[in-house]
Amino acid sequence: MTVSDDERFARATLCYIAEPCDRLLGRMIQRFGAVGALDAVRAGKAPPGLFSGEPERRRLAEHMDRWRVRLPSADPEADLTVCAKLDGRMICPGEPEWPxxxxxxxxxxxxxxxxxxxxxxxxxxxxxxxxxxxxxxxxxxxxxxxxxxxxxxxxxxxxxxxxxxxxxxxxxxxxxxxxxxxxxxxxxxxxxxxxxxxxxxxxxxxxxxxxxxxxxxxxxxxxxxxxxxxxxxxxxxxxxxxxxxxxxxxxxxxxxxxxxxxxxxxxxxxxxxxxxxxxxxxxxxxxxxxxxxxxxxxxxxxGRIGDDLAPEPRGPVMPRDDLEPVTRLVLEAVPARGSAGPAQIAVRAGVDIGTARSRLGLLAAAGFIERRGQGWRLPRPRRKGRP
Structure with missing residues (x-):
C-alpha cells in the first residue's frame, strides 16, 4: 500500500501537535483518516456523529484547543528532512515496514x-x-x-x-x-x-x-x-x-x-x-x-509450538540411576560399613539367593561393590592425596 503525500504530511503534523496515545484523536483518525482529523483540528470542530456523549465532546474541545496552539509552529517538511539527514525515515500504518x-x-x-x-x-x-x-x-x-x-x-x-x-x-x-x-x-x-x-x-x-x-x-x-x-x-x-x-x-x-x-x-x-x-x-x-x-x-x-520447547530440568544423573530395579534393590542392601554375605543381602533386598548372587557379580564387575572376606560392602571413598 502506498501512502499519499497528504497523508504522510498530516501524520507528521499530528505527531508534532498531539501527544501519542490520545484515544480521542486515535478515534478520529480511525474514522476519518489522518487528513480528515487534521482538517477537523484546523477548523476547531469535531466531525459530526463521532462522539455522542457530552463529556467526550467537552474533552475533545479542550484537546483541540491545545493542538491548535501548536499548529502554527508545526513544520512537517522540516521534520522529515531532519530525519532523512540522519539516514532515517517516517513510516505510516499500511506501509510495508509497518508492524x-x-x-x-x-x-x-x-x-x-x-x-x-x-x-x-x-x-x-x-x-x-x-x-x-x-x-x-x-x-x-x-x-x-x-x-x-x-x-x-x-x-x-x-x-x-x-x-x-x-x-x-x-x-x-x-x-x-x-x-x-x-x-x-x-x-x-x-x-x-x-x-x-x-x-x-x-x-x-x-x-x-x-x-x-x-x-x-x-x-x-x-x-x-x-x-x-x-x-x-x-x-x-x-x-x-x-x-x-x-x-x-x-x-x-x-x-x-x-x-x-x-x-x-x-x-x-x-x-x-x-x-x-x-x-x-x-x-x-x-x-x-x-x-x-x-x-x-x-x-x-x-516460541513456536513443538520447535522451541525448553528441555526438562534435571539434577545430575548418577551411575546407579541406570540400573534396573532388582539390581538397584540388591545394591541398596549392601552395607557401607563392615560386610554382609549373599544370604543376608538377599533377605534385606527381598530376593532369592540365586538372584542376589547373580546381581552381586554384576555389581562387582561394574565397580559398585567390593569383596570383603566372605562378604560384600560398598567401596570406601578415597581420600585426596592418597593413591
Missing amino acids: TQLDALGDRAPYALWLRGPADLRYACLRSIAMVGARAATSYGNRVAADMGAELADRGCTIVSGGALGIDAAAHRGALAAGGATVAVLANGVDRLYPPRNEGLLTEIARTSLLVSEWPPGTTPTRLRFLVRNRVIAALTKGTVVVEADLRSGALNTAKFARELNRPVMAVPGPVTSLVSRGCHRWLRDGVATCVSNAAEVMDTV
Whole structure:
C-alpha cells in the first residue's frame, strides 16, 4: 500500500501537535483518516456523529484547543528532512515496514513512527522479545539481562527495549555482542541520544539495528513520555521479560500493557532480599507472570509450538540411576560399613539367593561393590592425596 503525500504530511503534523496515545484523536483518525482529523483540528470542530456523549465532546474541545496552539509552529517538511539527514525515515500504518501487531492497540496506536537505522522494523519484530527492568539495576540483574539478551539473539530473536540505563542497556548490549538485532524505543526524537551515558550504545544501535520513536526530531523526553512509549515496546513483541523491577516501576508498566494485549509476561526471580526485585516476586506470587531463568524457558513460553520447547530440568544423573530395579534393590542392601554375605543381602533386598548372587557379580564387575572376606560392602571413598 502506498501512502499519499497528504497523508504522510498530516501524520507528521499530528505527531508534532498531539501527544501519542490520545484515544480521542486515535478515534478520529480511525474514522476519518489522518487528513480528515487534521482538517477537523484546523477548523476547531469535531466531525459530526463521532462522539455522542457530552463529556467526550467537552474533552475533545479542550484537546483541540491545545493542538491548535501548536499548529502554527508545526513544520512537517522540516521534520522529515531532519530525519532523512540522519539516514532515517517516517513510516505510516499500511506501509510495508509497518508492524501490523501495533494495530492491536486500537485507538491508542501510534499516528506514525520515526525510525533511524538500517533494519526493517516489521521484519525485525516478527520474532522479538521485550526485555525491561530497573534503571538502578544490580550486578546480578545486568548479568542476567546481558546473558539472556545474547542467548535470545543467538536463537534469532530481536531484543526490544527502551534504551535506558540498567537492564535496558544490558539487554541491548547482550544482543549486540551476539551479533543480533536490537530495537530501542525512545521517549524522544531519534536525533537525541538520551540518556547521555548511553550515547555510545544508542549510536551503535542506530548504526546496526534501529532506533524508534513516536515523536518527531527535536522532541525531548519527559516522565509521561517514558510511560506512554512502553505500550509500543509491549505491542511490538511476542512477549515481555521483566528482569528486575520494584513494586512501582516503568518496567511493570510495560508488562501491564503486554497483559492487556494478551501477550505473555515473564519475570526473572531475584534474591529475596533485593528491593529491585519486589515487583517481579509479587507478580510471580500472584500468578501474573511466568517464572523464567534462561533463554530456553523464554522461548518455551513465546516460541513456536513443538520447535522451541525448553528441555526438562534435571539434577545430575548418577551411575546407579541406570540400573534396573532388582539390581538397584540388591545394591541398596549392601552395607557401607563392615560386610554382609549373599544370604543376608538377599533377605534385606527381598530376593532369592540365586538372584542376589547373580546381581552381586554384576555389581562387582561394574565397580559398585567390593569383596570383603566372605562378604560384600560398598567401596570406601578415597581420600585426596592418597593413591
